Amino acid sequence: MQKRIAMAAMLAATFGAQAADHSELAAIRAQIDDMKRAYEQRIAALEQKLAQAESRPAAKPAPATVQSERTDSRRPAAGPASGFNPEVSLILQGQYKNMKDVPERGITGFWPAGGHDHGEGAIEGISKRGFSVDHTELVLAANIDPYWRGQAIIAAIDGTAEVEEAWFQSLGLGHGIGLKGGRFRSGIGYLNEQHPHMWDFADAPLMYRALFGNHGSYTNDGVQLKWLAPTDTFIELGAEMGRGANFPGTDRNKNGSGAAAVFAHVGGEVGVSNSWRAGVSYLTTQAKSRAAHFAGTVDDEVEGLFDGRSQNFIADLVWKWAPNGNPKYQNFKFQTEYFQRREKGDLTCATPEGAAATVACDGMLSAYRTRQSGWYAQGVYQFTPNWRAGLRYEQLDSGRRDFGDNAAYLVVDSYRPKKASAMIDYSWSEFSRVRLQYAQDKSMFGITDNQVTVQYIMSLGAHGAHKF
């Protein structure tokens, strides 16, 4: 027994000694590495000085490159700050907003995307009065290996952090095929894939808010397959399927796909100064017990639950002009989109939570059919490297809304919401921008809301390229 203990002690001692050796070695290695780094930096600095001091025009032997991998022309010349770390960027965005105090903001004649959470809960940064900050977006992106690239966007605001996007994308499939998986902004429409910091106006068009809610874009958990044709004219086809948890669909416990989308884009150039892209998209998704509050005809307020299918068509066109194709000093961008939504299914009337009494139509099931549309058009002119000005006009049509027997109990509005906006913005660089926007918002029946927004958008860090 004693022998065993002694042996164990000896073993422990040797391990201890080894551990000490290891830690010492590690420390020495670290020291050597530090010295190496310091010297490399000094050598680089000296070389630079030498190069600057040299005024001889004759062919001089090129100073040895500091890092041998810099001579590999297949790889981008990496900056000292990158290494294997992902590219990190942070978007700061906020505003001051002056507008009417409307208790339940929405778009008259359209199903509110906020669902139960109307009122205070649904008011996110962009629709707050006074000073506020929007989501602070943290973007992390990197190549995973030679075959895949990944990106995550975490959006944080007041006690919540949500995964806005988290996807991987193929790099090595070839044949024009691109595969994306995870949570991503759908490729439908034009504005949908763009983040709020890239928008030309302080808020999303009414069309996008009516289609997809306050986020102003459709995000899906799923897969996307794209194919780019091997032609000089840009032709891109894409298809997506996924969970379909977001409005106009709902999340539910089910196998299979809850939403599917297809889109086609074509684009090209007209002369050197004009480039354009046009597209058509289709999104179909399923909703189960999609809830919203309606004004009642018998009761003050009733709840409607929709079960059925939502089909959305979008057509989009973007036209950009820049003299000689050089957008830095002067450019103009025109963009327009049109949508049509058709929903078909059942509507169930229910008593809202916390209501004093059961509503008259409680539990009543009827057919539900709608066909609604809308569009916007905007032009933004950059007249100096720093200044841009833009106008946007938008109009929706509540269209056909057939609520069946429930129509007797729910107020079915018929309305054409309109909004006109003008903005002017100033950019110190590509990374900082401040914007003043005036909008006359007639999206709610009987209310003309004159809104003034002063907004800032700042991007820090390795800010990636923007889409067209």
Place this chain on the structure above:
Amino acid sequence: MRHFVFSLFTLLLACGAQAELRVFATVPEWAALARELGGDRVKVYSATSAFQDPHRIEAKPSLLAQARQANLVVAAGAELEVGWLPLVLRDSGNAAIQPGRPGYFEAAACVDRLEVPSVVDRAHGDVHAAGNPHIHLDPHRVQKVAEALAARLAEVDAPNAATYQANLKAFSGKWQAAIARWEREGAPLKGVGVLVHHASFTYLTHWLGMKELGTLEPKPGIEPTSGQLSGLLARQQAAPARMVLRTAYNPEGPSQWIAGKSGTPAVLLPYTVGGTPAAKDLVGLFDDTLQRLLQAVR
């Protein structure tokens, strides 16, 4: 019928034989070099022209369509195209041209670079962590890029390797003779002080032994301000610059302002192939650049 099948077959064969290597060059200077080295074996597309600021290009659909079909991308590198090229490459669905593959070539990675910042901070403007990317205005560096690019063409298109090597030999001979001539002609430019709009000419002034006394941009990528310009004007008395240089894509206003106030000539340099009518190819680019510089000091 048999005749038709036969002609179809020969047509297919002809197409197969004609399948040139498609080169997607991000800037005109490397497009010109690819044409020199590739000859009739390559079909070169230049993503930008001399009138476009290569820093500020958008990932246009036409660029995606071209990148999709390319066999080789020839980029300037050193983050010059960071605002658009990575997106174009990723969305092209073309595996062959991804960074790290033989189909992706970066010119700046073939040479050592000047102005490598010791601190990378956007407070210093649009700085490139890998150094100044406008390397093509030093003909010695162009020679190095040519050697690397010929080797790469041979790697990507092995059956034509001998042609690329022969083309490189022809180009190098012509180029070395031209360098000797330019350095002889450019001797009077040694020590001449210049102001520049953007740090586009660092390698040129460095090669010719000219002195860059200031930039009209207060920080790289930030447009000239009146404060910066009047500061430069004040310095003209102490350390006078002989000319103000700009590229074809820079606006002429700021250098004309300096010229008007101080009498220092504002000189437009082609900067890249196509920047002036005379800069038809790489030799023309340097010929015209030297001529314009010499004219300004005369």
